Amino acid sequence: MTGRRDVDEELRARLREAAGAHTPDRARILARVERGMTVRDRPGQHRPARPPLPGWVRVAGATAAVAGVLVAGGYAVASAVKDDAPTQRSVATSPGPREPVPRGPGSREGGSREGGPLWSRGAVDPHSNEFWAQSNITLRTSAPLTALTVELRVAQTGSVTSTGAWRSLPEGDFTFTVDERDGFLVYRWTLERGRTVPAGEWMFAGQYNHERGGRDAGGDGYSATATAASGRLSVEGGFTPRG
Structure with missing residues (x-):
C-alpha cells in the first residue's frame, strides 16, 4: 500500500x-x-460523394x-x-458613518445643552407685506423666570418707523420702550420687579413700516436675558425670512 x-x-x-x-x-x-x-x-480516395462544406x-x-x-x-x-485547491471564503464589511443632520437658521437654544432652561427663535411674520412688517421673537422656558429683558433690533434699511408692538404676556407686567439707536429701531421689554414669567412659550413682536418692496431682515437681531432658580440665562439670534 x-x-x-x-x-x-x-x-x-x-x-x-x-x-x-x-x-x-x-x-x-x-x-x-x-x-x-x-x-x-482529396480526390482519388474511395469515399462516398458528398457536397463540399463551406x-x-x-x-x-x-x-x-x-x-x-x-x-x-x-x-x-x-x-x-x-x-490541493484552496477553499473560498467570504468577507463581511460594515457600513460607513452617517452624515450629521444640520439645524435650521434663526434658532438659539438654551436649557440642558447650553446651561439653562431657555430656548428662542426669531422670524419675520408671514403676514408682512411690501410696505409693512412684523418681527416675532419666540421664547420658551421650562422654569419660571423672575427677571426678563427682551430687545429687538430692526436695521434702518430705509423709512423704517415703528407702528406698534405687543407680547403674549400681560401688558402690565412689562415696561416697554422704542427708540432709534446706532442705525437700529430698538424695541425693549423689561419685566417689572416682583413679577414672574411662568414656564411656557411666549411671543414678543415689533411692527414697523419700511420702503416699498421686499425688505431684507439679514441685519436685524434680538437678545434676551433672564433669571431663573438655576441662575442667569441669555439667548440671542437673527430672523428667518417670512414664509
Whole structure:
C-alpha cells in the first residue's frame, strides 16, 4: 500500500510540473486539424460523394476540435491535482458613518445643552407685506423666570418707523420702550420687579413700516436675558425670512 501511495504522489507531482511548464500551441494544433480535413477531401480516395462544406463550417469545426483537445488536457491535469485547491471564503464589511443632520437658521437654544432652561427663535411674520412688517421673537422656558429683558433690533434699511408692538404676556407686567439707536429701531421689554414669567412659550413682536418692496431682515437681531432658580440665562439670534 505504501508503494502504491508513493507512486501516486510521484505521478501527481510530475503532472503538476508538466501542467506548469506546458503551453499549448493552439495555432499548430489548428493547422494540423485543418490539414487533416483537407487530406480527407482529396480526390482519388474511395469515399462516398458528398457536397463540399463551406469554408466557415470547416474553420468552426477545426476550432471546436482544438478547444476539445485543450479542455480535455486541462481536465486531466485538474482532476489529478483537485485535492490541493484552496477553499473560498467570504468577507463581511460594515457600513460607513452617517452624515450629521444640520439645524435650521434663526434658532438659539438654551436649557440642558447650553446651561439653562431657555430656548428662542426669531422670524419675520408671514403676514408682512411690501410696505409693512412684523418681527416675532419666540421664547420658551421650562422654569419660571423672575427677571426678563427682551430687545429687538430692526436695521434702518430705509423709512423704517415703528407702528406698534405687543407680547403674549400681560401688558402690565412689562415696561416697554422704542427708540432709534446706532442705525437700529430698538424695541425693549423689561419685566417689572416682583413679577414672574411662568414656564411656557411666549411671543414678543415689533411692527414697523419700511420702503416699498421686499425688505431684507439679514441685519436685524434680538437678545434676551433672564433669571431663573438655576441662575442667569441669555439667548440671542437673527430672523428667518417670512414664509
